[in-house]
Amino acid sequence: MTDNNQKSVTLVGTPCHIIASEKMEHYSNILGDSPVDFKLGLFCMENFSHSYLKEFLKQNNIEMNDINQFRVEKGHLWAYLKNGDVFKAPLSQAKVCMRKNCQVCMDYTSELADLSVGSVGSAPGWSTVIARTEKGLKALNKAETKGYIKTKAIEESGLALLEKLANKKKTENREEIKKRESVARPVLYRRYINDEEFIEEVSSCQFKDLKSDVVDVGSCVLCGACYYVCPENIVSIEDRKPQLKGTCPPECNLCYVACPRTYLSQEVLSRDLDQKALGNYIKIVSARADGVDGQDGGVATALLNYILDENITDEVIVVDKMDDNPWKPEAIITSKTEEVTNAAGTKYSAAPVFKVLKSNHKMNPNTDSKKEVS
Numbered sequence: 148m149t150d151n152n153q154k155s156v157t158l159v160g161t162p163c164h165i166i167a168s169e170k171m172e173h174y175s176n177i178l179g180d181s182p183v184d185f186k187l188g189l190f191c192m193e194n195f196s197h198s199y200l201k202e203f204l205k206q207n208n209i210e211m212n213d214i215n216q217f218r219v220e221k222g223h224l225w226a227y228l229k230n231g232d233v234f235k236a237p238l239s240q241a242k243v244c245m246r247k248n249c250q251v252c253m254d255y256t257s258e259l260a261d262l263s264v265g266s267v268g269s270a271p272g273w274s275t276v277i278a279r280t281e282k283g284l285k286a287l288n289k290a291e292t293k294g295y296i297k298t299k300a301i302e303e304s305g306l307a308l309l310e311k312l313a314n315k316k317k318t319e320n321r322e323e324i325k326k327r328e329s330v331a332r333p334v335l336y337r338r339y340i341n342d343e344e345f346i347e348e349v350s351s352c353q354f355k356d357l358k359s360d361v362v363d364v365g366s367c368v369l370c371g372a373c374y375y376v377c378p379e380n381i382v383s384i385e386d387r388k389p390q391l392k393g394t395c396p397p398e399c400n401l402c403y404v405a406c407p408r409t410y411l412s413q414e415v416l417s418r419d420l421d422q423k424a425l426g427n428y429i430k431i432v433s434a435r436a437d438g439v440d441g442q443d444g445g446v447a448t449a450l451l452n453y454i455l456d457e458n459i460t461d462e463v464i465v466v467d468k469m470d471d472n473p474w475k476p477e478a479i480i481t482s483k484t485e486e487v488t489n490a491a492g493t494k495y496s497a498a499p500v501f502k503v504l505k506s507n508h509k510m511n512p513n514t515d516s517k518k519e520v521s
């Protein structure tokens with residue numbers, strides 16, 4: 148929730164971004180008010196390191212600049228080239244580029260979002276949309292009434308495939324988590340604790356603990372939440388891992404509180420969700436937006452444009468490509484629908500989306516260390 152002086156924001160992002168946002172909102176008594184008021188989650192099986200992907204393609208004589216669109220489907224990474232050629236590599240080969248943190252991720256469909264959007268489950272040129280909250284359902288229905296999107300019932304076979312893949316991710320990655328825990332590489336975010344225990348556990352944790360508990364053990368999703376909440380502005384997150392560029396005052400633990408890969412209490416992420424392939428939801432449909440050149444049905448872009456046109460939030464965070472580094476994702480915050488439309492399409496690399504909030508969305512944290520949850 149936002150205070151009166153702060154602009155409200157819609158975040159579009161991967162499930163780990165959505166979890167980070169939910170966590171920051173839950174601990175707003177400690178971190179300060181979160182500006183994110185609407186969460187548009189994407190489906191996500193895995194993500195890639197931009198530099199490793201670039202290198203992998205180079206070994207196959209392809210430059211990032213040659214590529215018009217990436218897709219990950221049917222067990223392959225596909226690159227559609229500007230000259231009309233198509234390159235495909237089995238995911239077993241492309242695995243060398245995958246981010247280690249994705250192997251311990253159990254959320255395929257952005258279970259904590261207001262609306263989730265993905266390709267699996269719907270025909271080519273359509274997106275699958277899951278409405279999870281009343282706010283999400285209302286936006287979906289109104290966007291259709293106002294002509295931004297059209298929807299139809301999802302086919303049974305599509306829903307079955309979606310559930311199968313979501314279950315596969317939960318099952319396989321749960322095994323990886325167990326494996327890591329057994330060799331003393333903790334996966335803290337999957338431990339079962341409640342809010343009271345959370346406050347106790349994190350009370351004396353600082354960036355050095357974030358580094359050892361999350362970054363050094365291959366759990367960091369590169370979301371930028373630590374950078375955003377740091378009141379001392381001493382976290383840097385450029386291309387790769389977050390780093391500390393100063394000294395932490397003794398009482399501060401905000402980066403550790405906000406990070407989606409330190410502890411997640413059951414009040415943030417209910418463990419019931421482990422047993423539900425797609426999490427909790429109200430409605431699932433197939434949808435498309437005519438006139439949007441999106442990754443699938445262009446629905447994410449159309450919904451964001453509807454949200455801006457209707458002033459549901461003042462701004463949105465989207466992930467565009469850098470001009471000088473092809474396919475390198477770059478998060479931007481904007482209130483302009485043209486910029487949202489330009490940012491359509493999937494960039495298969497991690498983007499520290501919360502970084503863009505730093506300059507003009509202060510959280511006003513509670514630093515007096517008497518930390519309680521609202």
Ligand SMILES: Cc1cc2nc3c(=O)[nH]c(=O)nc-3n(C[C@H](O)[C@H](O)[C@H](O)COP(=O)(O)OP(=O)(O)OC[C@H]3O[C@@H](n4cnc5c(N)ncnc54)[C@H](O)[C@@H]3O)c2cc1C
Nearest residue numbers: 192265266267441442443444445446447448465466492494
């Ligand atoms: C890393 C990644 C993995 C994915 N894996 C799957 C999958 O396994 N199965 C599946 O069904 N769908 C997956 N998706 C979602 C899918 O690729 C489409 O984004 C989704 O179907 C929406 O399509 P659209 O045409 O409606 O969206 P569009 O209208 O094209 O809009 C896409 C939106 O995604 C945002 N975006 C692009 N790249 C990123 C990024 N790296 N991080 C955060 N936001 C980004 C853009 O800001 C844009 O607003 C994945 C997306 C990402 C980013």
Ligand code: SF4
Nearest residue numbers: 162163191194249252
């Ligand atoms: S951790 Fe990886 S697989 Fe999980 S949501 Fe984030 S990018 Fe996707």
Ligand code: SF4
Nearest residue numbers: 353354377395399402
């Ligand atoms: S000052 Fe606080 S938020 Fe910043 S790095 Fe140190 S512990 Fe983390």
Ligand code: SF4
Nearest residue numbers: 367368370371373406
């Ligand atoms: S360490 Fe920072 S960038 Fe990495 S997951 Fe945690 S908050 Fe996000």
